[in-house]
Amino acid sequence: MRKLSPVLAVLLCFSLLLTVPIVSAEATNVKTIKLKVNYIEVPISENIRVVRSEDDNSAKVQLFNKETGELIETFGEIIESVTPAPNSLSSDNTLAENLILQAYNERTDYKNVTTRLTVKMEGYRSGSFVQINKVLSNKLAIVNSNKPKFRKYRSLKT
Numbered sequence: 001m002r003k004l005s006p007v008l009a010v011l012l013c014f015s016l017l018l019t020v021p022i023v024s025a026e027a028t029n030v031k032t033i034k035l036k037v038n039y040i041e042v043p044i045s046e047n048i049r050v051v052r053s054e055d056d057n058s059a060k061v062q063l064f065n066k067e068t069g070e071l072i073e074t075f076g077e078i079i080e081s082v083t084p085a086p087n088s089l090s091s092d093n094t095l096a097e098n099l100i101l102q103a104y105n106e107r108t109d110y111k112n113v114t115t116r117l118t119v120k121m122e123g124y125r126s127g128s129f130v131q132i133n134k135v136l137s138n139k140l141a142i143v144n145s146n147k148p149k150f151r152k153y154r155s156l157k158t
Helices: 006-017
Strands: 029-034 039-044 048-054 058-065 071-089 095-109 113-126 129-145
Touching (some): 039 048, 039 058, 095 129
Antiparallel strands (some): 029 039, 048 058, 058 071, 071 095
C-alpha cells in the first residue's frame, strides 16, 4: 500500500478539521476566529452562541445551541512546546520559534457519540508569519459514547 505524501496528508487533515457542520436550514454567516496559531471559520446564526477562551498555551472555540444550551462543536489548539529557531532573529528583529502544536475538533453527533479529531504538527513562527512544516500524527477517537439504555424484558410463560 502506498503512503500518502505529506502535503496531501496535511491538506486532508485540515479539510477534516475545519469542516463546519450544517446546524440549520437558515441562512448562516461565517466568522473567522484565530486560535493560537491557525484561523478557523465558524457558522454564525441566530441559533448559535460562540464562546472563545484562551490561556498561555491553548485556545478553544465552542459552539452552543442557544435554545437548548447543548454544546455542538469545539475547535481548539494547544501549543505543546516552543523552542528558539536556529536563526533566532528574523528580518524584523522578532524571535523565531519552532513549535509543536496540537489542533483538534470535537463534536457530538446523534446526541450519543462525541468524536475528536486531533492533528499534531510541527511548525515555525516568526512575527506574524506561521508555517506548518509537517504533520507528526493524527487521530480520530470516540471521546464519549452515551449508549442508550435497553430494558431487559422477562419472557412471558404461556
